[in-house]
Structure formats: structure tokens, C-alpha cells
Amino acid sequence: MIIDSHQHFWIFEKEKHAWIDDNMANIRRDFLPMDLEPIYNENKVGGCIAVQADQTLKENDFLLDLASKHDFIKGIIGWVDLRSERLHHDLDIYGQFPIVKGYRHVVQAEIDPLFLLRKEFLEGIGELQNRGLIYEILVFPHQLPSVLEFVRLFPHITFVLDHMGKPYIKSGYIQAWKLLMKELGKVENVHCKISGVITEADYRNWTVPDLLPYLEVALESFGTKRILYGSDWPVCLVAGNYGKVLELAKEFANELSENEQQDFYHNNAGRIYNLKN
Structure with missing residues (x-):
């Protein structure tokens, strides 16, 4: 069984989802579990981790509601303001739901090059560490x-x-990215999603051989126990479809042993996110 470690749901709103630019116009619509479930059935995907696409507490409530109605959502990566004075309160609220495995912040959108290293943010990460939560x-x-x-x-x-x-x-x-990935891979509590790859390439002209060298860097850097398969659906639709993402993953995984493929597609996600089924 495949666990998709990275996908999103949303009810499209122009202002909220302003990051979806004109080049991504085909995903300016709603994407909900009823859209994804038949795709998973077709591709033998048994479950997923739903990742926040909006930086509000309402996003957590939205994903929790979806997960309560769809068993294939196995875990949630939500959002909290890690710099907020209300952080402990917010973590207590969502700590009531074991399906919330951790949180992330869209640091790629932050102008401050040292955003991750600011005191208030570090204190927030420290609280996640104290509570045994994941940070993506x-x-x-x-x-x-x-x-x-x-x-x-x-x-x-x-x-x-x-x-x-x-x-x-x-x-x-x-080359520069490769050097940094290899250094990052030396930090044993860091794991890496093999996800979101086709949307970093030329949307219309990418080929599997173009992308494999990048996936191989991730494998060399993190090893087979710390990589996870993810689709980044529905964002991946701007550069292909779910089948093409899985085709790329399978081409990459062909060089792995059967046990290593199980780790990549399923076991690592089960362990990292503490999935029960």
C-alpha cells in the first residue's frame, strides 16, 4: 500500500490562494476528498498526509472536518503561529486530535533570510519539540x-x-543545492519528501531523465530510511497528473530493493507520522 505523504485540499478563494498565479490557472478551483479518492483507488494509494495550504487556524479545523469524514486521510500537518503568545493555547486545542501530527510555516514566502533563526520562532519550535510534534x-x-x-x-x-x-x-x-542537501542529510532527525518535483521543472517539457538526478541526490543525502513518497496533488496538476508523478517515483524506486521500496512508499511515512493503520 502506498502512503502519499504530501497533498492538499482547498475551497478556492482568489485572495486566500493568491499564490496560484496565471501559470497555474488550471488549479484555480476546489479540490476536495471526493476528487482525490478515485485517483487513489486507481493508483492503489491507501492513505495520505493532508498538508496545510493556508496559514490560519481555520485551516486546521477544515482539515480535521475532512479527516473525520474520509478514512484515507491518515494524518494532518497544520499551521499555528509559532511566534504567538497564544501558541501554548493553540497547541493544547489541536493536541486533542492525534491525527494532527505537526505543523509547518510557509517560510519560502518570508523575505527575512534569517526568519527560521529568529528568537520567537525558535521558541515555538522548541515547544513543538517538547510536545513530540513534527515540523515540516x-x-x-x-x-x-x-x-x-x-x-x-x-x-x-x-x-x-x-x-x-x-x-x-x-x-x-x-551543484550548490546538492552540497547543501548532503550537509542537511548528515543531520539524522531530518527527513526528505520526494515530492513537488515536476512543478520545479519546465511544466510542459520536463522528462523523467531530466528529474532523476535530483531525486538521486535526495537518496544519496538521506538514505532509504529517511525519504518519503509524496504527490503534491493538486499542485502537481499544473505540470502533469497523478499518474505521471507516480511514474516518476516508480522509475526512481526501480533502483531500490523490494524492502527499500516498501520503506519509500509506506513504512517511512508510517513510522515518521506514527500512523496506526
Whole structure:
């Protein structure tokens, strides 16, 4: 059984989802579990981790409501303001729901190059660490130096790097990102999602051979026990479809042993997110 470690749901609102630009116009609509479930059935995907797409507490409530109605949603990565004086209160509220596995912040959108290293944010991450919650890291490659400093401060939290740090595939850059990924991979509590790859390439002209070198860097850096399959549905639809994402993953996984493939597609997600079924 495949666990999809990264996908989103939303009810489209122009202002809330302003990050969906004109090049991504085909995903300017609602995406809900009834849209995803038949795709999962077709591709033998047994469950998913639903990841926040909006930085509000209402997003957590929205995802919790969906999860209460659809068993294939196995875990939630939500959002809280990690710098807020209300953080303890908010974490107490959502701590009542074991399906909420952790949180993320859209750091890629922050102008401050040292956002991750600011005192208030670090205190918030410390509270997640104290509570045994996951923090997912969403950044661009130019932010990876701060990520490297950041993760070394918290040896007892589970970090998950989303989308392999979003390498600049369309531009063909790999070397600097590769060096940073290898250093990040030395930090044992950091894991890496093999996700969001086709949308970092040329939407219309990418090929599997174009992308495999980037996936291989993630494998070399993190090993087979710390990589996870993710689709980034429905964002992936701007550059293909679910079948193409899975085709890329399978081409990549062909070099792995049967046990390693099970880890990549299922076991690692089950362990990292403490999934019960």
C-alpha cells in the first residue's frame, strides 16, 4: 500500500490562494476528498498526509472536518503561529486530535533570510519539540543555509523537508543545492519528501531523465530510511497528473530493493507520522 505523504485540499478563494498565479490557472478551483479518492483507488494509494495550504487556524479545523469524514486521510500537518503568545493555547486545542501530527510555516514566502533563526520562532519550535510534534520545512534552495543552522539547534524533533528543498530544476542548477542537501542529510532527525518535483521543472517539457538526478541526490543525502513518497496533488496538476508523478517515483524506486521500496512508499511515512493503520 502506498502512503502519499504530501497533498492538499482547498475551497478556492482568489485572495486566500493568491499564490496560484496565471501559470497555474488550471488549479484555480476546489479540490476536495471526493476528487482525490478515485485517483487513489486507481493508483492503489491507501492513505495520505493532508498538508496545510493556508496559514490560519481555520485551516486546521477544515482539515480535521475532512479527516473525520474520509478514512484515507491518515494524518494532518497544520499551521499555528509559532511566534504567538497564544501558541501554548493553540497547541493544547489541536493536541486533542492525534491525527494532527505537526505543523509547518510557509517560510519560502518570508523575505527575512534569517526568519527560521529568529528568537520567537525558535521558541515555538522548541515547544513543538517538547510536545513530540513534527515540523515540516518549506523553503527555496537559497534558504537552505539557514535551514542547516536551524535543524542543528533541535536534535530531538522530527523535521521533514518538503519537496526536496525545491531545487531550481527549470534553470538546471544542481551543484550548490546538492552540497547543501548532503550537509542537511548528515543531520539524522531530518527527513526528505520526494515530492513537488515536476512543478520545479519546465511544466510542459520536463522528462523523467531530466528529474532523476535530483531525486538521486535526495537518496544519496538521506538514505532509504529517511525519504518519503509524496504527490503534491493538486499542485502537481499544473505540470502533469497523478499518474505521471507516480511514474516518476516508480522509475526512481526501480533502483531500490523490494524492502527499500516498501520503506519509500509506506513504512517511512508510517513510522515518521506514527500512523496506526
